[in-house]
Amino acid sequence: MCAAVGISFATLKTYAADDTPLVDDKYSLKADREALEALRKNIPKEVKKENDEKAFMDQMMSDLSKPPSEVRNNFQSILNKKREAFSKDMTKKREDFSKTQNKEREEFSKDATKKREAFAKEKHSSSERTEFFDNLESKRKDFYEGQREKRDAFEEEMRDKRKNFDDYARAKTDEFNQLHRDYTKRYDEHKKELADLKKQAELKKKNMEKDLDKEYEEINKKPAVPLGE
Template sequence: MDEPTTRPDRDTTLVDEKYSLKADRDAFEKLRKDIPPERQKENDEKAFMDQLMSDLSRSPSEVRSRFSSIINKKRELFNKDMTKAREEFNKTQKKERDEFTKKQAEARKAFSKKKVTSDERKEFFEDLDGERKDFYSKQKEQRDEFEADMRDKRKNFEDYARAKTDEFNQLHRDYTKRHDENKKAQADMKKQTEEKRKQLQKNIDQEYESIRQKDPTVLEPTGLGQ
């Protein structure tokens, strides 16, 4: 008896690697890399909106609730990142102040051990005071820049959220219309099906009634051998 022929692996021999699903996904990702990041973002957002409103079985209120939930989560994440950025900034400035204060204290301590003239003492403390003013002036500039950047980021986020909400509202109006039309069509179909069922039952009942009302002798079987 001949030995059974070993069947080749479908995944490795029946199709070339470049036609496999993995290859297709790789090619898609490669193609995606050639798309500018901003366009990728627009495509992803459009796909998100399409997916959100693709299932007409969801009520409009459910779709809106889902969108609002996602927006709120994005806002929570944004606020969390903003809080973290502020904490890091405050931590950095405090560390710089502590180091600066320590440096000035060490300078004063070292200077106090020296024998100096009144002019030298005056000049030394004037220099320290100048360094202190420059340091805190620089920190204030950094904080002003930081706060301006934070305001810009928040404004950009709120503008983005508002724009996406406006876009959603426009699409949601169309979705509501399609949902209501689909719901009405399903209700009409259900009504028609029920009417057909009732009509069929009525026809059966009428046919049975006509048979029941006939002379019983007509329905009796003809005797055999007569």
């Protein structure tokens, strides 16, 4: 039809001679796609995440050709990979935190050693020495107390992250189980429908074969007619 009127989508003009769009960009298909993407960008991160997860669940159970056990194994495999990735990240965070604290202790010890060595090079009274070492000890206690507080806060944060992930995994498993029960029901119904269709097809084929056999039987009952008569 396009060829009949001398127009094709490849040659269809969308701009006037002065390069002015014949159709405003907001009406173009490209603009529509960009608008949809813009709308998605405006969706809150948490809502977008929930939508993506729902789409993931729906996609996982959209193909009724997969046995329920395969769908469950697939879900468990994905969840296990997420759990392994989470544990790996947690281990990395703990290693990085420990490295940071070790470095801080080394720097503190080096600084304290330099101060003691510098102090020892000069003459000081007994009271000055007492004050100096008491001050060093006080700073040492404050430093290690600060490190313990940081460690406690870090461990509490790690426990919260672990709990949040476990709660999330448990909630998603509950959600999956609910959807999986519905999927299993639909799968069994679909499987039964296919089995019924197969039986109907086999019965139809069998009946057709019977009809053909009956026709051949009727033909064979008729006396043979010599050729040429």
